[in-house]
Amino acid sequence: MKQAFGAGANTFAKLSLLGGGLFTVLILGLLFVLDHSPYTRGPIGVAVNQPVRFSHQLHSGVLNIDCRYCHISAEQGAYGGIPDTHTCMSCHSQIATYSELLEPVRTSYATGEYLVWNKVHNIAQHVYFNHSAHVNAGFACETCHGRVDQMPLVWQHQSMTMSWCLECHREPERFIRTYDQVYTFGEPAPENQIDVGLQLVAAQGIDVSRLSNCSICHR
Ligand code: HEC
Ligand code: HEC
Ligand code: HEC
Ligand code: HEC
Ligand code: HEC
The missing domain is CATH 1.20.5 (Single alpha-helices involved in coiled-coils or other helix-helix interfaces)
Known part of the structure; x- marks a missing residue:
């Protein structure tokens, strides 16, 4: 054949x-x-250089300015949001007015041109994340971003991989706090975190069984 x-x-x-x-x-x-790989998200623990040496350590740690003064959208919307230079000038039109470090801030304020900051966090395009859903349910800035109040320049604290998200989506009781603890830093978790956590998860009406569904994060 x-x-x-x-x-x-x-x-x-x-x-x-x-x-x-x-x-x-x-x-x-x-x-x-x-x-x-760190290349898809940026390395952990490496401070990102910025056009202006804005220090969270000074503004949040020493001066104790509330995160919401500059990042109110973390509570109200999907993004953490970066303040524009009007927010800086609410103080710096009077404070440290001759500082050379602040020259780009004054220029941006005068010309109306955005000051472009370098991104520290950058999760993949195909992933949906929403700040307000987490913050209002009792998840602290510190849990995901670390001791920002001690950072002279911000670095990424967590890996932001899928397994990192899922670690909490499977057991949110390990991390949840009462809402009044969302903006606090450096306080150790209570010894009975799991008991308190389970109560808070129930009180918030969080349905843990749906939190591992692919469609929650991949829409
Ligand atoms: C006075 C304004 C101001 C305050 C207060 C402030 N931030 Fe920021 N934040 C900024 C600016 C400006 C940037 C962008 C430059 C940078 O990354 O350092 C930023 C960046 C960040 C980033 C990194 C964003 C990225 O690019 O991924 C995080 C996370 C953050 N802030 C968290 C916080 C937390 C948590 C607090 C409260 C402890 C806080 N910030 C308080 C102004 C502020
Ligand atoms: C459950 C984890 C989690 C919590 C809690 C959280 N963040 Fe974030 N944050 C993230 C992730 C993930 C990103 C990266 C988002 C992206 O790249 O789109 C991010 C990015 C940011 C950014 C950069 C702008 C943006 O949205 O991309 C800022 C600013 C920020 N967070 C501030 C805050 C502040 C302030 C708080 C507390 C009120 C907070 N975050 C709480 C996970 C969290
Ligand atoms: C609520 C008031 C307030 C706001 C808002 C604020 N700052 Fe400041 N900032 C201060 C104070 C107070 C100092 C300390 C001044 C000093 O040491 O003389 C300071 C110091 C600084 C310095 C160091 C100046 C130097 O020469 O040592 C820089 C840079 C700076 N801020 C940038 C910013 C930027 C950028 C923003 C906006 C994202 C901002 N600040 C928002 C109060 C503020
Ligand atoms: C520390 C705990 C924790 C981490 C870390 C975390 N989440 Fe969540 N997330 C939760 C909890 C708890 C809920 C449910 C909140 C509720 O039902 O009120 C939630 C809800 C969500 C929702 C649903 C929001 C909505 O609109 O209903 C999305 C999307 C989401 N998370 C994405 C992510 C992604 C993507 C990551 C990683 C980059 C992440 N989460 C990391 C605890 C966490
Ligand atoms: C809690 C949020 C969350 C849930 C639920 C989730 N993912 Fe993901 N997924 C992510 C994040 C965040 C990334 C990006 C990881 C990175 O950038 O490294 C990702 C990335 C991926 C990727 C790209 C490859 C990779 O690892 O980067 C695939 C494929 C994927 N997810 C499939 C799934 C499937 C299938 C499910 C359901 C079984 C699922 N995911 C559930 C958050 C989630």
């Missing part, structure tokens, strides 16, 4: 099956590496 395919075809088919398997393994491996 005349063969429609050459003698090598069978071997080729076998090879490509094997190849397909290998290819899938490679792709999965690549996704795994990407999920654990």
Whole structure:
């Protein structure tokens, strides 16, 4: 019988099956590496340089300015939000007016051109995140961003990988606080965190069983 395919075809088919398997393994491996690679999200614990050396350590830690003065949208909307230079000038039109460090702030204020800050956090485009849903349910800035009140320049504190999100989505009782603790820093969790946490989760009406659904974060 005349063969429609050459003698090598069978071997080729076998090879490509094997190849397909290998290819899938490679792709999965690549996704795994990407999920654990700092390059997709920016490194943890490395301070990001900024056009103006704005220090959270000074403004939040020493001067004790409330996070909401500059990031009210973390409570009201999806994004944390970065303040414009009008917010800075509410003080710096009187304070440290001759500081050279503040020159770009004054220029931006005078020209109306945005001061462009370098992003510290950057989760993948295909992931949906919403600040107000977390903050109002009792999850603290500190839990996800660390001791911002001690950072001269902000760095990323958590990996922001899918497994990090899921660690809390599966057991929110380990991290939840009462709302009045959302803006506090450096206070140790109570010894009975799990008991208190389970009560708070129930009181907030959080349905933990739905929090691992893919469609919550991938819409
Ligand atoms: C006086 C205004 C001001 C206050 C108060 C303030 N911030 Fe900021 N925040 C900024 C500015 C400006 C930036 C952008 C520059 C930078 O990243 O340092 C920023 C950046 C950040 C970032 C990184 C954003 C990114 O690029 O991913 C986080 C997280 C943050 N702030 C959290 C906080 C928390 C938590 C508090 C309260 C402890 C706070 N901030 C108080 C002005 C402020
Ligand atoms: C449950 C974790 C979580 C909590 C709680 C949280 N954040 Fe964030 N924050 C994130 C993630 C994730 C990003 C990155 C979002 C992105 O890249 O789109 C982020 C980004 C930011 C940014 C950069 C702007 C933006 O939205 O991309 C600021 C500013 C910020 N957070 C401030 C705050 C402040 C202030 C609080 C407390 C009121 C807070 N965050 C609480 C997880 C959290
Ligand atoms: C609620 C008041 C207030 C706000 C709002 C504020 N600052 Fe400040 N800032 C201060 C005070 C007070 C100092 C300390 C001044 C000193 O040491 O003489 C300071 C110091 C600074 C310095 C150091 C100046 C120097 O030469 O040492 C920089 C830079 C700065 N702020 C940037 C900013 C930026 C950028 C914003 C807006 C995102 C901002 N500040 C918002 C009160 C404020
Ligand atoms: C420290 C705990 C914690 C971390 C970390 C966390 N979450 Fe959540 N998240 C929750 C809880 C609890 C809820 C449910 C809140 C409720 O039902 O009131 C929630 C709700 C959500 C929702 C639903 C919001 C809505 O509109 O209903 C989204 C989306 C979400 N999280 C995305 C993420 C992503 C993406 C990450 C990681 C980048 C993340 N979360 C990290 C605790 C956390
Ligand atoms: C709590 C939020 C959350 C839930 C629930 C979630 N994911 Fe993700 N997912 C993420 C985040 C955040 C990333 C981005 C990770 C990164 O940038 O490293 C991601 C990335 C991914 C990626 C891209 C590969 C990678 O690792 O970067 C795939 C594929 C994926 N998720 C599939 C799923 C599937 C399937 C489910 C349901 C079983 C699911 N996710 C549930 C938050 C979530």
